[in-house]
Amino acid sequence: ETGVTQTPRHLVMGMTNKKSLKCEQHLGHNAMYWYKQSAKKPLELMFVYNFKEQTENNSVPSRFSPECPNSSHLFLHLHTLQPEDSALYLCASSQRKAETGVPRQYFGPGTRLTVT
Amino acid sequence: GQSLEQPSEVTAVEGAIVQINCTYQTSGFYGLSWYQQHDGGAPTFLSYNALDGLEETGRFSSFLSRSDSYGYLLLQELQMKDSASYFCAVSDSGNTGKLIFGQGTTLQVKP
Numbered sequence: 001e002t003g004v005t006q007t008p009r010h011l012v013m014g015m016t017n018k019k020s021l022k023c024e025q026h027l028g029h030n031a032m033y034w035y036k037q038s039a040k041k042p043l044e045l046m047f048v049y050n051f052k053e054q055t056e057n058n059s060v061p062s063r064f065s066p067e068c069p070n071s072s073h074l075f076l077h078l079h080t081l082q083p084e085d086s087a088l089y090l091c092a093s094s095q096r097k098a099e100t101g102v103p104r105q106y107f108g109p110g111t112r113l114t115v116t
Numbered sequence: 117g118q119s120l121e122q123p124s125e126v127t128a129v130e131g132a133i134v135q136i137n138c139t140y141q142t143s144g145f146y147g148l149s150w151y152q153q154h155d156g157g158a159p160t161f162l163s164y165n166a167l168d169g170l171e172e173t174g175r176f177s178s179f180l181s182r183s184d185s186y187g188y189l190l191l192q193e194l195q196m197k198d199s200a201s202y203f204c205a206v207s208d209s210g211n212t213g214k215l216i217f218g219q220g221t222t223l224q225v226k227p
Contacts, residue, residue: 102149
């Protein structure tokens with residue numbers, strides 16, 4: 001248990017569906033991240049939020065829409081996805097500038113997404 | 117661009133020592149981290165090096181040479197439960213928690 005929860009854990013959706021992934025952190029962190037992990041590929045950073053403000057969007061298609069209503073919650077809204085979007089979506093949190101100086105990220109268990 | 121290179125797979129036997137190397141080319145460098153991910157699980161933090169040298173945490177050690185843009189993770193007294201993927205990750209700034217991850221090394225420990 002890392003203090004970061006994600007729901008749902010598994011999701012199957014059609015290409016015309018709209019769904020949302022939810023992430024919640026109970027660690028008091030002020031930075032949150034969305035990553036995509038496909039088979040045999042590195043963790044791909046999608047979005048970064050610092051103090052609820054989006055500070056990075058790594059050329060992610062607009063069919064992925066993040067939302068960060070407060071520093072504890074992060075959503076990823078999905079619509080008109082493609083089969084190649086099937087992957088494990090991981091949420092993580094950290095202190096933007098850790099007191100220890102160690103930039104440690106805490107990951108949630110991920111949502112396994114399958115687009116049919 | 118930003119790139120981190122790791123071997124894709126490593127195999128070793130129980131009780132042995134294995135070293136997983138990581139070389140990096142990034143626009144900025146603040147430190148090198150290592151994460152472990154078991155199949156179906158979340159990545160978990162193992163270690164961090166900001167300065168040159170060796171950091172030891174139990175059976176795991178991590179090394180950094182900033183001048184060579186190189187680091188490694190050393191796993192000693194391997195156990196079956198160490199079978200997992202290991203990722204190196206670079207912090208390119210001291211002001212954010214953002215990490216750039218390598219493609220990961222799958223370690224298989226055999227009896």
